[in-house]
Amino acid sequence: MTTRSAPRKVSADLLTTLGWLNGTLHVPSHLSLEEHLAGGSDQLKVTGVAVPNEPDRLRFVALRRNAVLVVAPALPEEREDPEAEFSTAREVACLLPGSMLRGTLRVLHHLRLSDHLRQASQLLTLRHCLLAPYGATANSPGARTLHTAVVNLSHVVGVSEQA
Numbered sequence: 001m002t003t004r005s006a007p008r009k010v011s012a013d014l015l016t017t018l019g020w021l022n023g024t025l026h027v028p029s030h031l032s033l034e035e036h037l038a039g040g041s042d043q044l045k046v047t048g049v050a051v052p053n054e055p056d057r058l059r060f061v062a063l064r065r066n067a068v069l070v071v072a073p074a075l076p077e078e079r080e081d082p083e084a085e086f087s088t089a090r091e092v093a094c095l096l097p098g099s100m101l102r103g104t105l106r107v108l109h110h111l112r113l114s115d116h117l118r119q120a121s122q123l124l125t126l127r128h129c130l131l132a133p134y135g136a137t138a139n140s141p142g143a144r145t146l147h148t149a150v151v152n153l154s155h156v157v158g159v160s161e162q163a
Helices: 034-037 113-119
Strands: 008-016 021-029 042-049 059-066 066-074 087-096 099-108 123-133 144-152 159-162
Touching: 021 034, 021 059, 034 123, 087 123, 099 113, 099 144, 113 159, 123 159, 144 159
Parallel strands: none
Antiparallel strands: 008 021, 008 066, 021 042, 042 059, 066 144, 087 099, 087 159, 099 123, 123 144
């Protein structure tokens, strides 16, 4: 009989087609957050969910994966990036409906951004991010800084490398 360790609780803000939600994801201890978001069923299990304009949190929401644009964990993942020594930090911008997400993406030394995107899963993990409406700055209303953002590429209109 195998024993399973308790899942890690990851507090996160989730940008969805409904707007920003806040809650707790329950991530199997043997998976990174990105691996958890990429795999499994069509639903993410989220507890203690704050929904825009609702006074009370919902105890549980089975959130459709394809409705999630960005996941921003409250704390960065503790795991080291195994490809860090083989990659270069690139400043990129993801064009989203209504906003632009700028951040740092790790890309293997020998790859162009377009090649990296072709090989990527449906998710990109950016660090040191700014999500802001088009034409806005970091100090504009509605702008948010995020230490980590896992982006669902199915909602990204385009990705650009910043000079």
